[in-house]
Amino acid sequence: MFDFNYFTPTKVVFGKGTESRVADLIKEFGGRKILIHYGGGSVVRSGLLKRVTDTLDEAGISYVTLGGAVPNPRLGLVYEGIELCKKENVDFLLAVGGGSAIDSAKAIGYGVANEGDVWDFYDYKRKATGCLPLGVILTIAATGSEMSDSSVITKEEGLVKRGYSSDYSRPRFAIMNPELTMTLPDYQTACGCTDIMMHTMERYFTNGGNMELTDALAEGLLRTVKKNALILCKDPKNYDARAEVMWAGSLAHNGLTGCGNDGGDWMTHKLEHELGGLYDVAHGAGLAAIWGSWARFVYKDCLPRFKKFAINVMEVDESGSDEEIAIRGIEAMEEFYRSINIPTNLRELGIKATDEELALMAKKCAIGVGGEMGSAKVLNEEDMLAIFRASM
Amino acid sequence: MFDFNYFTPTKVVFGKGTESRVADLIKEFGGRKILIHYGGGSVVRSGLLKRVTDTLDEAGISYVTLGGAVPNPRLGLVYEGIELCKKENVDFLLAVGGGSAIDSAKAIGYGVANEGDVWDFYDYKRKATGCLPLGVILTIAATGSEMSDSSVITKEEGLVKRGYSSDYSRPRFAIMNPELTMTLPDYQTACGCTDIMMHTMERYFTNGGNMELTDALAEGLLRTVKKNALILCKDPKNYDARAEVMWAGSLAHNGLTGCGNDGGDWMTHKLEHELGGLYDVAHGAGLAAIWGSWARFVYKDCLPRFKKFAINVMEVDESGSDEEIAIRGIEAMEEFYRSINIPTNLRELGIKATDEELALMAKKCAIGVGGEMGSAKVLNEEDMLAIFRASM
Numbered sequence: 050m051f052d053f054n055y056f057t058p059t060k061v062v063f064g065k066g067t068e069s070r071v072a073d074l075i076k077e078f079g080g081r082k083i084l085i086h087y088g089g090g091s092v093v094r095s096g097l098l099k100r101v102t103d104t105l106d107e108a109g110i111s112y113v114t115l116g117g118a119v120p121n122p123r124l125g126l127v128y129e130g131i132e133l134c135k136k137e138n139v140d141f142l143l144a145v146g147g148g149s150a151i152d153s154a155k156a157i158g159y160g161v162a163n164e165g166d167v168w169d170f171y172d173y174k175r176k177a178t179g180c181l182p183l184g185v186i187l188t189i190a191a192t193g194s195e196m197s198d199s200s201v202i203t204k205e206e207g208l209v210k211r212g213y214s215s216d217y218s219r220p221r222f223a224i225m226n227p228e229l230t231m232t233l234p235d236y237q238t239a240c241g242c243t244d245i246m247m248h249t250m251e252r253y254f255t256n257g258g259n260m261e262l263t264d265a266l267a268e269g270l271l272r273t274v275k276k277n278a279l280i281l282c283k284d285p286k287n288y289d290a291r292a293e294v295m296w297a298g299s300l301a302h303n304g305l306t307g308c309g310n311d312g313g314d315w316m317t318h319k320l321e322h323e324l325g326g327l328y329d330v331a332h333g334a335g336l337a338a339i340w341g342s343w344a345r346f347v348y349k350d351c352l353p354r355f356k357k358f359a360i361n362v363m364e365v366d367e368s369g370s371d372e373e374i375a376i377r378g379i380e381a382m383e384e385f386y387r388s389i390n391i392p393t394n395l396r397e398l399g400i401k402a403t404d405e406e407l408a409l410m411a412k413k414c415a416i417g418v419g420g421e422m423g424s425a426k427v428l429n430e431e432d433m434l435a436i437f438r439a440s441m
Numbered sequence: 442m443f444d445f446n447y448f449t450p451t452k453v454v455f456g457k458g459t460e461s462r463v464a465d466l467i468k469e470f471g472g473r474k475i476l477i478h479y480g481g482g483s484v485v486r487s488g489l490l491k492r493v494t495d496t497l498d499e500a501g502i503s504y505v506t507l508g509g510a511v512p513n514p515r516l517g518l519v520y521e522g523i524e525l526c527k528k529e530n531v532d533f534l535l536a537v538g539g540g541s542a543i544d545s546a547k548a549i550g551y552g553v554a555n556e557g558d559v560w561d562f563y564d565y566k567r568k569a570t571g572c573l574p575l576g577v578i579l580t581i582a583a584t585g586s587e588m589s590d591s592s593v594i595t596k597e598e599g600l601v602k603r604g605y606s607s608d609y610s611r612p613r614f615a616i617m618n619p620e621l622t623m624t625l626p627d628y629q630t631a632c633g634c635t636d637i638m639m640h641t642m643e644r645y646f647t648n649g650g651n652m653e654l655t656d657a658l659a660e661g662l663l664r665t666v667k668k669n670a671l672i673l674c675k676d677p678k679n680y681d682a683r684a685e686v687m688w689a690g691s692l693a694h695n696g697l698t699g700c701g702n703d704g705g706d707w708m709t710h711k712l713e714h715e716l717g718g719l720y721d722v723a724h725g726a727g728l729a730a731i732w733g734s735w736a737r738f739v740y741k742d743c744l745p746r747f748k749k750f751a752i753n754v755m756e757v758d759e760s761g762s763d764e765e766i767a768i769r770g771i772e773a774m775e776e777f778y779r780s781i782n783i784p785t786n787l788r789e790l791g792i793k794a795t796d797e798e799l800a801l802m803a804k805k806c807a808i809g810v811g812g813e814m815g816s817a818k819v820l821n822e823e824d825m826l827a828i829f830r831a832s833m
Contacts, residue, residue, distance in 0.1 A: 064444020
């Protein structure tokens with residue numbers, strides 16, 4: 050067991066109609082001039098954006114808006130947001146949307162609160178010393194960015210996708226109304242569930258310092274998401290299932306499911322970041338398309354954890370050797386992905402990469418992680434390429 | 442499922458030797474003049490207090506000290522602390538100890554930050570509008586006060602024990618070094634485990650709005666504490682078991698295990714508060730001495746939850762009727778209490794109450810809760826008396 054810090058200051062306001070409390074929350078956290086940052090047209094079409102601006106108007110809170118955050122949010126829009134905030138003297142950011150809008154807002158927040166190029170933080174060149182305070186109205190259960198310290202931005206030049214984490218960017222509040230997620234396309238709902246589970250699985254498959262309590266929480270969370278993801282496939286308007294998944298999304302990535310371990314593995318995420326940078330795939334689907342190949346490549350080096358996962362999460366038959374049980378767990382996970390219509394390899398994801406492209410992704414990934422990385426098994430460039438190839 | 446708020450801003454610094462970081466944390470949260478509040482002599486004898494004051498001296502942080510917080514901490518000492526803080530211009534409280542020191546410090550914090558008599562808050566007369574910021578070095582895993590919004594104070598006159606909760610009193614930081622709990626007497630360790638489990642069980646046995654995710658986390662936490670409490674009976678210096686229990690203590694009472702439910706039952710706590718006020722028993726032991734009688738009195742009105750608890754937490758045989766399974770779970774819990782040498786009734790607790798004393802406790806309890814209370818089953822004064830009698 051390793052020492053750990055745990056810091057989740059975000060005030061969560063969870064339930065039906067909670068977006069109506071946005072003005073009170075902004076005031077509570079001292080916001081006077083707001084940048085409302087959102088993604089595509091869905092928050093406009095659904096009327097959510099109008100409800101939010103009406104609430105702010107009523108409360109006499111001044112704001113500007115910036116839409117356009119896309120999945121794998123782009124650095125160009127971040128720069129635009131920073132300029133806008135400086136010009137308008139914005140002192141509080143409100144992200145309305147999912148991980149794209151929130152991550153983009155976090156990057157804008159870093160850019161406003163720190164001198165110099167904000168990309169430096171994502172490029173591991175220096176550390177932020179602050180971030181503009183941020184609130185969230187969540188519309189997709191997936192990334193957990195609404196309580197996490199992390200954000201991922203893609204630089205257009207070279208399609209470089211990088212993450213940066215610091216406690217400064219943890220949102221001050223997160224409004225979570227499960228009803229807002231009911232209109233999501235089924236594929237996005239399923240991708241969200243995949244992402245949520247992977248955030249906890251990345252922390253679970255380690256070779257260092259596990260806590261029984263953390264394991265018990267992680268396993269309970271994974272079982273709950275698995276069950277409710279299947280419910281949402283058939284009944285997307287099921288409020289309770291939406292709520293279970295939404296709250297799981299926050300807990301899966303706020304640090305709770307990693308307490309006491311070595312920080313986690315995170316190689317599936319790193320490999321997927323290369324996919325996402327190059328092909329602009331849905332993050333959750335990209336993760337699932339990589340995971341099986343990653344798992345088969347590493348499980349022998351992390352056998353006790355894969356066995357525990359197979360039994361306590363996938364609830365497979367416990368007969369046979371540890372390796373057989375572990376493989377049964379991996380197969381059950383892939384079967385679960387298929388049952389919610391999520392791809393389990395690059396082909397199913399619609400990617401026909403050449404060997405050169407796979408080699409380029411492995412190379413970029415290795416550079417991105419500083420040569421090698423992983424806890425279940427430490428991977429170098431050659432290993433990464435082998436996993437990419439196996440996932441074709 | 443009910444809507445909920447979740448707010449746990451406490452920065453947790455968990456692990457070996459973490460008390461050495463106290464000065465940095467106080468500075469991080471803006472403390473300049475500190476009141477160090479502690480309980481009995483153990484933090485003095487162990488050298489912990491000296492290590493803390495040495496660290497503050499080195500960092501140039503000014504402080505005054507106030508010891509003497511006792512189990513079921515007293516209002517008189519709270520008044521003394523408030524006076525001392527005002528006289529010395531204290532702007533930050535540091536509680537070194539367990540629930541007694543932390544709860545007492547929270548009450549001092551309310552008293553300094555609000556005009557008038559601090560008892561008013563505990564007497565339900567008015568609400569606090571602030572609390573002096575507070576940090577904690579935890580030495581006992583039990584009450585969860587290090588992350589919770591609650592505190593319990595006993596007024597000497599009439600031995601009235603009352604709780605008050607507000608987010609203002611949530612500690613800014615909590616330093617948790619499991620090693621500091623290794624020298625606790627076995628009985629206190631076991632009482633702590635009982636208290637921790639009860640904080641989650643109070644939230645679990647409800648007739649309203651349960652979330653599957655919350656249940657999964659609660660059940661995992663309860664199983665983990667149960668297992669590690671048994672380990673600590675035989676091996677009190679087991680670091681990992683100490684750590685599991687310590688972290689569980691915080692998560693059991695910071696709100697996590699109650700998300701989505703109706704707020705919980707809490708009648709075992711209310712009944713125990715009367716015991717604790719009148720007889721000065723260890724809180725955890727008092728809870729256990731009441732719980733079995735409470736459970737048998739209410740389980741038919743909350744059968745699905747008692748059945749779920751029996752199967753998922755106590756892991757009993759699932760044969761027979763729901764009632765049989767529920768009773769098997771209650772019996773298994775009592776057997777667990779006995780196995781860690783914790784009393785399961787008032788007699789074993791060493792209390793020989795007269796019928797007049799039981800009636801007085803039931804009456805005070807009913808007044809304290811405003812007539813009647815409970816979620817598993819709503820209890821009035823007559824019910825409370827019946828439970829006290831059954832627990833003799």
